[in-house]
Amino acid sequence: MDKAKYNEYMRLYYHRNKEKAKALMKQYYTTHVQEYVSRAKKWREGNKEKYLQCKKKWYNNNKEKHGLWRKENWERLKPIYCFYAQKRRTLAGNLSMLKIKKVYDKNIKKYGVLTCELCKKESVITNSSIDHKKPISKGGTHHLNNLQIAHRICNAKKTNSYPYKFI
Secondary structure, three states, X not given: OOHHHHHHHHHHHHHHOHHHHHHXXXXXXXXXXXXXXXXXXXXXXXXXXXXXXXXXXXXXXXXXXXXXXXXXXXXXXXHHHHHHHHHHHHHHOOOOXXXXXXXXXXXXXXXXXXXXXXXXXXXXXXXXXXXEOOOHHHOOOOOHHHEEEEEHHHHHHHOOOOHHHXX
């Protein structure tokens, strides 16, 4: 039997016997986890572009499922997120109180009153926050030229995008 006929036969078999096939695949996976993981890792390393395309396509088709999974597994994911957040902050350097004061002073000198750089509306100190023009997650730093004042809500909506993408 040639490979094409065999593949067609297996595809039809799978569709006729989905539950049985799924049970067999699950049993195989549980008994061969290490082999499966190493094979999948090797494939991902050899096909990075295709892997990223598949991953992006799956995410776009399953956003609700992904969000639900993250909520259900948050306790497991939290240390990972904290680790990478700490790593980004360390790479960006320290943000001193003197630098924060300079950012606020620069904003007041520019506009006359404390103003959100994103929506250009007047702000109060209790409702404002320091925002990075180039996000730390995308290689930004705590350099004075990369910092600006933003409403907390505007800053949250902007997330880790650039200001021109926010507007």
